Structure formats: structure tokens, C-alpha cells
Amino acid sequence: MASAAEAITPTRGELLKLARRIELAKRGHQLLKEKRDALVAELFDVLDELQDAIEEAYKRMDEAFKELTAAEITMGALEVKKAALASGRDLEVDLDTRYIMGVTVPIIETGDVRRRVTERGYGLIQTSSKLDDAARKFEAALESIIKLAEVEETAKSLAREVEETKRRVNSLENIIIPQLESAKKYIEFRLEELERETFFRLKRIKRAMV
Amino acid sequence: MNNDELLRRQLKILNRHLPAERVQLSELLKCERPRVRTKSGETHRFRKEELRYLAELVPKELHSKLRLPILIELTPQLGSGTAKISGNTECAVVGKILGIKRESEGELVLYRPEIRALRKKLQTTTQYALVAGLSV
Numbered sequence: 146m147a148s149a150a151e152a153i154t155p156t157r158g159e160l161l162k163l164a165r166r167i168e169l170a171k172r173g174h175q176l177l178k179e180k181r182d183a184l185v186a187e188l189f190d191v192l193d194e195l196q197d198a199i200e201e202a203y204k205r206m207d208e209a210f211k212e213l214t215a216a217e218i219t220m221g222a223l224e225v226k227k228a229a230l231a232s233g234r235d236l237e238v239d240l241d242t243r244y245i246m247g248v249t250v251p252i253i254e255t256g257d258v259r260r261r262v263t264e265r266g267y268g269l270i271q272t273s274s275k276l277d278d279a280a281r282k283f284e285a286a287l288e289s290i291i292k293l294a295e296v297e298e299t300a301k302s303l304a305r306e307v308e309e310t311k312r313r314v315n316s317l318e319n320i321i322i323p324q325l326e327s328a329k330k331y332i333e334f335r336l337e338e339l340e341r342e343t344f345f346r347l348k349r350i351k352r353a354m355v
Numbered sequence: 356m357n358n359d360e361l362l363r364r365q366l367k368i369l370n371r372h373l374p375a376e377r378v379q380l381s382e383l384l385k386c387e388r389p390r391v392r393t394k395s396g397e398t399h400r401f402r403k404e405e406l407r408y409l410a411e412l413v414p415k416e417l418h419s420k421l422r423l424p425i426l427i428e429l430t431p432q433l434g435s436g437t438a439k440i441s442g443n444t445e446c447a448v449v450g451k452i453l454g455i456k457r458e459s460e461g462e463l464v465l466y467r468p469e470i471r472a473l474r475k476k477l478q479t480t481t482q483y484a485l486v487a488g489l490s491v
Contacts, residue, residue, distance in 0.1 A: 173362045175431040176369060176485050182436060183429060183483055186471055241400035244372035244393065246483045252400045313365065321362075 153328050155335035163329045170325060174317040180246060181310040187245050188303045191296060198296045202289040209282035216275040228267035228276055234260075238291070248306045250299040253291055259284045369485045371395040377422035384410055384418070391424070399424070401479045409480060413448055420444045424482040427470060431487065436467035439486075452476055 239254040374391040383389040389401040421444045428439045446458035
């Protein structure tokens with residue numbers, strides 16, 4: 146730090162420039178701190194949401210697989226597979242972006258994931274009501290998984306930005322601002338020293354003249 | 356590039372996510388894909404359910420006066436974690452959501468827990484803005 150300060154020319158102009166740089170760095174530090182705090186608060190909320198989304202997705206998947214097993218017991222695995230092949234679908238997913246404090250995060254909107262029994266594509270006479278229950282539960286699970294994908298990606302993006310902002314705040318707080326302040330102190334010290342030297346020189350000249 | 360230039364660049368892009376122009380609620384309600392263009396040229400999408408929630412909350416005659424997203428202005432001068440909402444309709448809406456009544460002259464000051472509560476309810480229809488009197 147001292148060597149950086151010593152490389153600076155100790156002039157009043159340089160001192161003014163440094164004062165401006167310190168002002169800019171301090172304001173930048175304040176703003177980035179605000180950004181970091183807001184991002185951390187957002188991240189905590191998103192993590193809560195993520196926890197709920199994970200639990201919900203696991204619960205629904207568990208329920209769906211239980212219903213699937215019940216359907217397989219009732220109808221036989223082959224019949225269930227045949228019905229599943231008949232019930233293919235195209236789900237429209239609208240993927241867009243939104244911003245949280247400058248961080249781009251995904252926003253996923255889908256059409257109606259849940260279908261009526263008649264819209265599923267398999268015959269109602271050959272299949273059991275257990276299959277309808279399983280299909281209904283899997284559709285609900287799919288909804289949760291889509292929600293989970295959105296929240297998980299949001300949490301990842303926010304965490305990355307928090308890390309980056311934290312690094313910037315720390316570098317300003319622990320390196321840049323102290324370096325600038327140390328340089329400022331050095332110039333002030335050198336200027337005072339020069340003033341004292343001049344004063345002493347003038348005194349000597351005055352004495353010599355008398 | 357030295358530290359100062361880097362910092363200046365950082366501060367310049369802090370608010371790039373803000374919309375170039377805020378859009379009326381009445382307009383957004385008509386859109387199939389409600390969104391605004393940001394200063395950086397990207398898009399910010401609104402959730403339809405949030406728009407519907409606001410539409411129910413705000414009297415119909417004010418739908419054209421409420422411009423979205425509502426800006427949560429973080430101003431270090433107000434103190435850390437404190438923000439400000441500007442605009443009469445915006446203040447009324449936020450006050451109604453949070454159950455507070457302390458706006459004055461079209462401004463409402465919010466504290467950290469209130470900001471979090473507001474953000475939880477309006478994730479896409481509010482945006483943070485960092486305000487500073489910086490000549491960068």
C-alpha cells in the first residue's frame with residue numbers, strides 16, 4: 146500500500162483528484178452494498194420457495210408412482226404401457242425472462258397441463274379408473290416439476306450474482322478504498338512536510354538578511 | 356482499464372434492467388404475453404396472475420394510471436435497506452397490499468421487512484432501482 150502511495154506525485158491537484166476518486170468509490174461501495182443486501186434477501190426467499198417446490202415435486206411424484214403401480218396391478222403392465230403410448234401429447238411451454246436486480250431469471254408459463262379423461266387419448270373401455278388416477282397424478286407432478294425448474298434456475302442465477310457482488314463490495318471495502326485513503330494521507334503528509342520546509346527556509350533567509 | 360473506469364462502468368450498468376418505459380396496467384391486461392422492454396434492450400415478463408391480482412385490488416378507473424413495474428427505489432441516503440415508492444397510485448397500491456398508511460406527497464418509504472413482503476407478493480410487477488446522485 147505504501148509503495149502505491151509513494152508512486153503518486155504529492156501535489157494539490159493530485160490530492161483533489163484522489164478526493165474525487167474516494168468519493169466515487171465510497172458511493173459505489175454504498176450502492177453495491179445495497180444491491181448485495183437486496184440480492185441476499187431475494188435469494189433467501191427463493192431458497193424457501195425452492196425447498197417447498199422440491200418437497201411438492203417429490204410428494205406428487207411419489208403419489209403418481211403409487212397410482213401407477215395400482216394401475217399396473219389392476220390392468221397389467223403391458224396394457225398400461227399401451228395406454229401410455231396412445232396418450233402422447235405436445236405441451237406448450239412459454240419460456241421468457243424477468244429481472245431481479247439486474248439478474249436475468251427464467252419465467253416458465255405453460256398451457257393447461259391437466260387434461261380431461263377424454264382428452265388423454267386412450268380408450269376408456271379397455272382401461273381402469275386407476276389409470277385415470279395415475280394420469281391425473283402425473284399431470285399434477287409435471288406442473289410441480291416445471292415450477293421447480295423455474296425456481297431452481299432462479300436460485301442458481303441469484304447465488305452467482307450474490308457471489309460476484311460480494312466480491313466487488315469486499316474489494317472496494319478492503320483494497321480500493323483503503324489504498325486510496327492511504328495515498329491521500331501520504332500526499333497530505335508530504336504537502337505538510339513541504340510547507341514546513343518552506344516555512345523553515347523562509348525563516349532562515351529572513352534571519353540571514355537581518 | 357483502471358479501477359475507477361471499472362467502477363464507473365459497474366455503476367452505469369446497475370440500472371440496466373429497468374424498463375425503458377413503464378406500461379399501464381390496463382394495457383398489460385390486454386396483452387397475451389405481458390412484458391416491457393428494458394434499457395438494455397431485453398424483455399421483462401409479467402406474470403398474468405399478478406396482473407389479475409392488481410386488477411382486482413385497484414379500482415378500474417385507476418388501471419390506466421398504474422404504471423408497471425412499480426419501482427422500489429433503494430437510496431443509500433435514506434439509510435441501508437430503506438426504499439421509496441413514488442407516484443400516488445403506486446403508493447396507494449403498495450400501502451393497500453402491505454396494510455400501511457403513511458405516504459406523503461406521492462412518496463412512501465418502506466423498510467426492509469416491508470420490501471420483502473411486497474416482493475413476495477409482486478415478484479414480476481415490482482423492480483428494484485438503485486438511486487444515487489452520482490455523476491458517473
